[in-house]
Amino acid sequence: MGVESGEAPVLVVSRADDVTADLVIEELNERAVPVVRLNPADFPGTVTVDALLGRGLHGSLRTSTRTVELGGVRSVYWRRPGVYAAPEGLSEQDGDWCRGQAQYGLGGILGALPGAHYVNHPWRNRDAEYKPAQLVTAARCGLDVPPTLMTNDAEHAREFATQCGPVVYKPVRNTDYLGGGGRALTVWVDEVEPADITPGVARTVHLFQHRVDKVADVRLTVVGEKAFAVRVDGAPRLDWRRDYDALSYTLIETPPRVAKAVRSYLDAFGLVFAAFDFGLDRTGLWWMYECNPNGQWAWFPDPLTRQIAVALADQLQYQGTSLTRESA
Structure with a gap:
């Protein structure tokens, strides 16, 4: 089924089980704004893309339930897409090759939709995820940042913990970590003493920060x-x-x-x-x-969650077109 209303649709890029995206989609549905939901992990199984590039970008994107013209997307809500996949039955090398082609092919198309308003653009999300860039930029913009050390030098880390203590350790990035039985584990922010810092710090970058x-x-x-x-x-x-x-x-x-x-x-x-x-x-x-x-917010109690959903729906509905709330 295509998008038949005549209005430019909002493209929501996320997993099917993303409750946060659901709240924004519900708000857009109440406003009768057409929505197309896409999980890149479904490509190529139930997703087909045809893109003609040259003088602009033309073509279509088809999911199992919707078809959208690539040049007619109003805005893009980039939430929590699944990882790019490969068809079953391929060798490891062939599967890796297919996933790479999908990421830079389909992913590149989704990042180049003409005239679309992105919340946020995936490449801007990527750039803003690096914690060193976050802290340096925050300080430059006038925010107060606790003294922070990133190092793989255990001796330097102990010196920092002694001079700037109390300090906490936190992961540079939250990545998947599985414990016994395949159970997902989380590395929490926690206070550390100089004596807690072992030579194991040398194995990778660690982040230590003055505890506020x-x-x-x-x-x-x-x-x-x-x-x-x-x-x-x-x-x-x-x-x-x-x-x-x-x-x-x-x-x-x-x-x-x-x-x-x-x-x-x-x-x-x-x-x-x-x-x-x-x-x-x-x-x-x-x-x-x-x-x-791309932080979470749907765990807040109502009416706060509702306010944020409305603000996001406003961005997706109005900022991608020439419409304003007064003229809509």
């Missing part, structure tokens, strides 16, 4: 010009993600200095959406830990 003497955490979700700052209280442990049931959430104002710096940060990376994590100290200072350019 915080009274609360703040998750700041930004959608375009709208910012939703949520104070998170009640965490019994350092990493509040370990105790969701114990947490309470309060919508608060963003200090003007932080709001200005965050806007500069988004502009530096070319982002429309981002989720910032801050520690709030006893003096009221916001210490920026990191920024996830």
Whole structure:
């Protein structure tokens, strides 16, 4: 079935089980905005692409239920796509080759849709995921960043922990890690003593950061010009993600200095959406830990979740066309 309404559709690039994407799609459906959902992991099984490149980009993209013209996409919500796949029955080498062709072929097409408004563009997400770039850019834009060391030198790490303590260790990036029985494990943010730092640090880059003497955490979700700052209280442990049931959430104002710096940060990376994590100290200072350019927000209680879904739907519906809310 094609998109028959005559309106340019919104393309949602995500897995089928993505609850966050579901909330935005529900909001768009209520507005009768056509939506095409695509998971690149379904290519080539149930997805077909035909793209003619030269003077522009023309052609179509077909899923099992929808067909969309590549030149007629209003906007793209790039959420949590699955990894590119290969047909079954191929050798390991052939499968790797097919996956690479799909990533740079279909992925390249999805990143080059003419006139589409991206939230966010996948290449901007990629650039903004590197924590060293995040922290350097944040400081340059005027955000307060705790002293941070990234190293594979255990002796230097112990010196840093002694001089800048207390310090925490956190992974540079959250990647899949399986324990016994194939159970997924998470490396949490936790405090470390100099004596805890072993020669194993030499095996890869490790991130050590001064522990902020915080009274609360703040998750700041930004959608375009709208910012939703949520104070998170009640965490019994350092990493509040370990105790969701114990947490309470309060919508608060963003200090003007932080709001200005965050806007500069988004502009530096070319982002429309981002989720910032801050520690709030006893003096009221916001210490920026990191920024996830594609962070989660659907675990917030209503009505906050609803507000963010509406803000994202506004971006996808109105920013990709010449329409405004007043003229729509």
